[in-house]
Amino acid sequence: MTRITLVQGDITDQQVDVVVNAANSSLLGGGGVDGAIHRRGGPEILADCRRLRASHYGKGLPTGRAVATTAGRLPARWVVHTVGPVYSAADYEGRAGLLASCYRESLGVAVELGARTVAFPAISAGIFGWPMEDAARIALTAVTGAEAGRGVLEEVRFVLFDGAAYETFERIW
Numbered sequence: 353m354t355r356i357t358l359v360q361g362d363i364t365d366q367q368v369d370v371v372v373n374a375a376n377s378s379l380l381g382g383g384g385v386d387g388a389i390h391r392r393g394g395p396e397i398l399a400d401c402r403r404l405r406a407s408h409y410g411k412g413l414p415t416g417r418a419v420a421t422t423a424g425r426l427p428a429r430w431v432v433h434t435v436g437p438v439y440s441a442a443d444y445e446g447r448a449g450l451l452a453s454c455y456r457e458s459l460g461v462a463v464e465l466g467a468r469t470v471a472f473p474a475i476s477a478g479i480f481g482w483p484m485e486d487a488a489r490i491a492l493t494a495v496t497g498a499e500a501g502r503g504v505l506e507e508v509r510f511v512l513f514d515g516a517a518y519e520t521f522e523r524i525w
């Protein structure tokens with residue numbers, strides 16, 4: 353059985369096999385979780401991202417997909433970068449599907465790597481503007497329903513940056 357856990361904290365502190373990054377299609381860094389991961393993990397992560405762009409994703413990583421790099425100096429072994437959708441009430445259904453896909457694809461990549469423990473941030477719920485309550489519902493539904501990782505992953509941890517996000521996830525869970 354995979355344990356689902358919720359913690360309040362900084363995702364770059366987590367002692368897990370995989371830390372998931374809420375990246376953008378460029379894979380070349382940004383603010384929020386992405387900025388924190390590259391700052392703390394160091395230049396090796398960006399070097400890997402540049403190689404991936406050159407070899408597989410000339411136009412960028414599509415929304416809803418996930419790819420792995422080294423975790424550089426982070427305590428984790430790998431970073432799995434995924435691109436969440438920007439929130440849009442006018443295009444809700446399609447984008448909610450892409451947000452769920454981020455969680456499923458990231459778990460699939462983590463399992464292929466041989467990971468046992470994975471930490472997720474609240475993808476799309478910061479700079480990309482997704483309302484936290486709905487982001488939490490989509491995240492928890494996607495992870496509990498995912499085939500990938502069933503019987504293999506020991507823990508999927510949601511790392512919520514502030515108390516309000518933590519309480520929202522706890523309430524939805």
Ligand code: AR6
Nearest residue numbers: 362363374376382383384385386388476477478479480513
């Ligand atoms: N640890 C855990 N959670 C964090 C951390 C941290 N160190 N820092 C922020 N959060 P965001 P998005 C929370 O904006 O909405 C970047 O520029 C944050 O409070 O990181 O998917 C990328 O390059 C929020 O609840 O990701 C993209 O361009 C959640 O993590 C864009 O932002 C996600 O916020 C992606 O935006």
